[in-house]
Amino acid sequence: MAEKECEKIIDQVTDPRNLNDQCRQHIKVCSECAAVIACMVWARTKGSPTADLKPSQAFLDRIDQSLNNLPTAGTPGISGGGSSLLTWVLGIAVAVTVTFGVVTSLNHESASAPAVSPGKAIPAASDAANTAIEAENQLLDAQPAAPTLKFPSPADDAD
Amino acid sequence: MQNGENRDCNALIELAKKGQKSAFTQLVKMYYGTVMYYLLGMNIKHADAEDVAQEAFINAFRKIDQVNTSGSFTGWLLRIARNQFIDKLRREKKLDTSGSQFEIAEIPDDRTPETHAVSTAGVESIFADLKPRERVILELRVFQGMPFCELAEIMSMTEGNVRLVFHRLIAKLRARFEEKAG
Numbered sequence: 342m343a344e345k346e347c348e349k350i351i352d353q354v355t356d357p358r359n360l361n362d363q364c365r366q367h368i369k370v371c372s373e374c375a376a377v378i379a380c381m382v383w384a385r386t387k388g389s390p391t392a393d394l395k396p397s398q399a400f401l402d403r404i405d406q407s408l409n410n411l412p413t414a415g416t417p418g419i420s421g422g423g424s425s426l427l428t429w430v431l432g433i434a435v436a437v438t439v440t441f442g443v444v445t446s447l448n449h450e451s452a453s454a455p456a457v458s459p460g461k462a463i464p465a466a467s468d469a470a471n472t473a474i475e476a477e478n479q480l481l482d483a484q485p486a487a488p489t490l491k492f493p494s495p496a497d498d499a500d
Numbered sequence: 501m502q503n504g505e506n507r508d509c510n511a512l513i514e515l516a517k518k519g520q521k522s523a524f525t526q527l528v529k530m531y532y533g534t535v536m537y538y539l540l541g542m543n544i545k546h547a548d549a550e551d552v553a554q555e556a557f558i559n560a561f562r563k564i565d566q567v568n569t570s571g572s573f574t575g576w577l578l579r580i581a582r583n584q585f586i587d588k589l590r591r592e593k594k595l596d597t598s599g600s601q602f603e604i605a606e607i608p609d610d611r612t613p614e615t616h617a618v619s620t621a622g623v624e625s626i627f628a629d630l631k632p633r634e635r636v637i638l639e640l641r642v643f644q645g646m647p648f649c650e651l652a653e654i655m656s657m658t659e660g661n662v663r664l665v666f667h668r669l670i671a672k673l674r675a676r677f678e679e680k681a682g
Contacts, residue, residue, distance in 0.1 A: 348663075351670065352648065355641050376678075377674060379677070380670070380673050380674045380677040381670070381673075384677075385643070387626055387627070389534075390627035390630060390635040391536075391537045391636065391639045394536045394537065395532065401528065401529070404525065404554060405521070407558045408558070409521070411558075411561065
């Protein structure tokens with residue numbers, strides 16, 4: 342049998358799934374192929390040609406460390422530390438909303454309540470509201486006054 | 501890899517998919533040599549190859565759900581290692597990405613002192629003076645029965661070239677076998 346055909350047989354023989362009757366018959370009569378098969382059987386008994394390289398303990402430790410740092414769940418970032426951050430943000434948002442609501446309602450109450458005469462005792466509940474109003478007034482005072490017209494009004498020339 | 505080992509490998513992959521890191525560590529031990537020789541075959545230093553191998557294994561664990569046990573785990577793992585190596589070259593700007601497709605086969609195949617030292621470490625071994633790339637081809641073809649077309653894709657070679665390298669390799673082994681037997 343020609344050399345090329347022997348190569349084909351060897352290609353098939355290296356993958357046992359392809360070993361058919363034709364290959365077996367050929368190996369029986371072809372000493373070249375039989376020698377190659379014997380060589381490969383011998384090579385297999387020697388073990389894998391890549392098995393002599395083994396990972397060092399330091400390498401395995403680094404892999405272990407990296408694997409332990411990976412999230413086990415399929416949602417990286419949102420579990421663990423991520424959820425506690427979300428809780429904090431939601432908590433702060435709720436606190437701000439509640440405070441704003443309380444201040445607004447107290448403002449409404451104080452606006453509708455009768456004026457407190459000086460020297461009269463102020464109820465403790467309205468202290469906070471008064472403080473808020475005072476602060477608001479101070480802010481308004483701090484703002485510049487409304488702009489005044491710098492040119493004469495047309496009504497001035499009418500006379 | 502023999503059939504028994506294949507079954508073990510599939511069982512380990514299934515355990516790793518369930519999050520068992522110890523099972524994945526076993527896979528690392530089983531495939532370390534193949535991945536390292538594959539990377540050393542790309543003519544990089546041993547220390548660099550270890551860094552790339554480490555990143556490749558970690559990436560493989562992240563993507564372990566994508567492994568199909570009916571396919572070749574080694575092929576999948578080596579593709580990850582190759583991509584990791586290409587990323588490393590890009591990071592270090594050693595790869596010109598402006599040109600056509602990257603061909604690993606174009607990298608010169610001269611052995612570095614490191615790979616030479618690794619190859620000659622086991623003088624008794626019949627594989628002692630084989631190049632890293634030859635070892636990987638032998639492992640994938642003879643021990644794992646990988647088809648030539650897949651082997652060619654993984655090694656970034658044409659199918660014809662892989663067959664040629666394989667037959668030269670067989671001839672080399674045969675000479676050694678007859679020398680030992682005679």
